[in-house]
Amino acid sequence: xxxxxxxxxxxxxxxxxxxxxxxxxxxxxxxxxxxxxxxxxxxxxxxxxxxxxxxxxxxxxxxxxxxxxxxxxxxxxxxxxxxxxxxxxxxxxxxxxxxxxxxxxxxxxxxxxxxxxxxxxxxxxxxxxxxxxxxxxxxxxxxxxxxxxxxxxxxxxxxxxxxxxxxx
Amino acid sequence: xxxxxxxxxxxxxxxxxxxxxxxxxxxxxxxxxxxxxxxxxxxxxxxxxxxxxxxxxxxxxxxxxxxxxxxxxxxxxxxxxxxxxxxxxxxxxxxxxxxxxxxxxxxxxxxxxxxxxxxxxxxxxxxxxxxxxxxxxxxxxxxxxxxxxxxxxxxxxxxxxxxxxxxxxxxxx
Numbered sequence: 001x002x003x004x005x006x007x008x009x010x011x012x013x014x015x016x017x018x019x020x021x022x023x024x025x026x027x028x029x030x031x032x033x034x035x036x037x038x039x040x041x042x043x044x045x046x047x048x049x050x051x052x053x054x055x056x057x058x059x060x061x062x063x064x065x066x067x068x069x070x071x072x073x074x075x076x077x078x079x080x081x082x083x084x085x086x087x088x089x090x091x092x093x094x095x096x097x098x099x100x101x102x103x104x105x106x107x108x109x110x111x112x113x114x115x116x117x118x119x120x121x122x123x124x125x126x127x128x129x130x131x132x133x134x135x136x137x138x139x140x141x142x143x144x145x146x147x148x149x150x151x152x153x154x155x156x157x158x159x160x161x162x163x164x165x166x167x168x
Numbered sequence: 169x170x171x172x173x174x175x176x177x178x179x180x181x182x183x184x185x186x187x188x189x190x191x192x193x194x195x196x197x198x199x200x201x202x203x204x205x206x207x208x209x210x211x212x213x214x215x216x217x218x219x220x221x222x223x224x225x226x227x228x229x230x231x232x233x234x235x236x237x238x239x240x241x242x243x244x245x246x247x248x249x250x251x252x253x254x255x256x257x258x259x260x261x262x263x264x265x266x267x268x269x270x271x272x273x274x275x276x277x278x279x280x281x282x283x284x285x286x287x288x289x290x291x292x293x294x295x296x297x298x299x300x301x302x303x304x305x306x307x308x309x310x311x312x313x314x315x316x317x318x319x320x321x322x323x324x325x326x327x328x329x330x331x332x333x334x335x336x337x338x339x340x341x
Contacts, residue, residue, distance in 0.1 A: 047341035062341075093256070095340040101252050103338060131339060138341040148341075 001037040004053035006097050014098055015145040018056040021079050024121035032077055032119055036061055042097045047135045049142030052098050060139035064132045072132045081116035081140055083109075084125075092134055094148045104152035108134045170219045172201060172249030173227065177214040179240035181207050186214070188234045193218055196230045201249060206290075217249055257287050257307035259317065260336050265329040267293055267300035275304070275331060278320045284310040307336065 007014050021028065031050075039048035039061055047062040063075040088110035095103040111129040114136060118124060128136060138148055175193075179185060186205060193200065201217030218227065224244040235242050263275055276286065286308040295301030310317065317333045325331050 043340065045340045049341075093336050093338050095256075095338055097340065101254050103254070103256055131337060134339050135341050138339065 002034045003041045004034055004038045006038065006042070006052055007054055008098050008100060009147065009149070011098075013054060013056075014051065014142070014147060016051060016056050017145050018051050018058045018143045021057045021059055021117070024079075024117075024119065029119055031055065032059070032061070035059075036075075039063075039097075045097050046131075047139040048097065049139045051142050051145075058143045060136070060143065062132065062135045062139055064135055067131065070131050071129055073126055073128070076116075076126075077119050078114070078116035078136070078139075079118065079121075081114055081136070081143075083112050083114055083137070083140065085113035087111040091153065092131075094134070094138055096138070096148055098142075099147060099149055102149070104148060105154075106138075106148050106151045107153060108137045112136065170199075170221050172217050172219045172247050173224055174245050174247045175214065175216045175218050175227070176243040176245075177216070177240055178211055179238055181210055181212040182238065185212050185238055185240065188238065189214070189231065189240075192230055192234050193220075193227070196220060196222060196227065198222070198227070201251060217247070218244075219249065255285075255287055255309055256338055257336050258309050258338075259284070259307070259314070260334045261304075261306040261308070261317075262332050262334070263302070263304040263306075263329060265302055267295070267302040271302055271329060272304065274324055275306075275321070275329070278324065279306070279308070279310070279317070282310060282312045282316060282320055284308050284312070284317070 035048055035050060035053060038053060039045050046064045047060060049060040050057050058081065059077065059079045060081065061077055064070050064072045065074045086109040089107050090110045091105050091107050093103050094106050110133065112133045114126045114128060116124060141147065177189065190200065198218045198220040201219065203214065203216040205214045224246065227244055228242060231242050234240070261275070261279065263271065265271060272291070286306055288307045289304065291302065291304040293300050294303055314333060314335055321331045321333065
């Protein structure tokens with residue numbers, strides 16, 4: 001396994017839209033292993049997306065099982081993921097391996113229903129909530145060339161929004 | 169590398185303050201760091217890190233025409249600048265209550281006693297003119313557990329000030 005180089009802002013390749021995965025072969029398994037090794041080598045990231053290492057294919061890894069009291073589905077390789085249902089929204093603080101030394105508040109759906117293929121191309125459906133749902137939405141944004149810095153809201157804005165429409 | 173300065177600026181809010189001030193600093197050869205700019209009670213306020221190969225006197229002199237034109241009060245201090253060392257808050261404290269003197273002092277004294285370091289605080293006086301409502305939003309870092317913060321704030325809550333503490337979870341992806 002190899003630790004891959006992570007693209008960092010302002011690298012414009014992070015804005016690229018990734019293509020669907022069509023080949024579920026040994027090369028894919030090998031890449032996924034490298035991607036996971038890269039995630040684990042970073043500063044406590046709970047997810048990583050293929051385009052963060054300059055592979056512009058629609059795959060992400062998410063694993064929030066290391067956090068106490070967090071509902072989760074364990075280590076997940078999500079290939080060609082699609083969110084088919086959203087519910088609720090909440091503000092949470094996010095950071096990113098591709099944006100070192102910066103964190104910001106982002107609004108995400110609190111619960112999602114997700115369809116994705118695994119490493120062998122098998123289709124699965126997941127119901128996710130909270131922290132895990134946030135991590136998946138963050139990683140899936142990378143597949144469309146979006147970073148959390150494109151979605152950051154000001155804390156002062158939050159205060160006013162909460163007065164009119166409770167967001168949490 | 170030149171040392172950092174903190175430029176403090178206050179003036180009646182109007183369009184164009186940021187554009188004209190930052191253009192002046194750019195033309196002087198200044199490089200900007202982190203900044204906080206916000207409208208407070210009809211005033212526009214700026215706290216801005218600036219560095220460049222010039223003295224604070226030269227910076228004030230360069231800004232003088234813009235300050236005079238826009239009626240701005242400007243102040244500059246040499247400061248120690250530390251970029252790339254952000255602290256991440258782990259608690260948010262929200263406060264609201266009928267506006268009265270002392271709310272901020274009381275809440276923050278309790279937080280300080282537990283070693284809570286305020287990284288960001290903003291407050292507003294909202295509500296009606298004859299029934300002002302004070303709202304405060306604090307984000308900071310504290311080693312003490314949530315229960316300790318809640319217990320310490322309980323006497324204040326019993327006096328009618330609504331204070332809630334929420335842990336902030338950082339998600340890195």
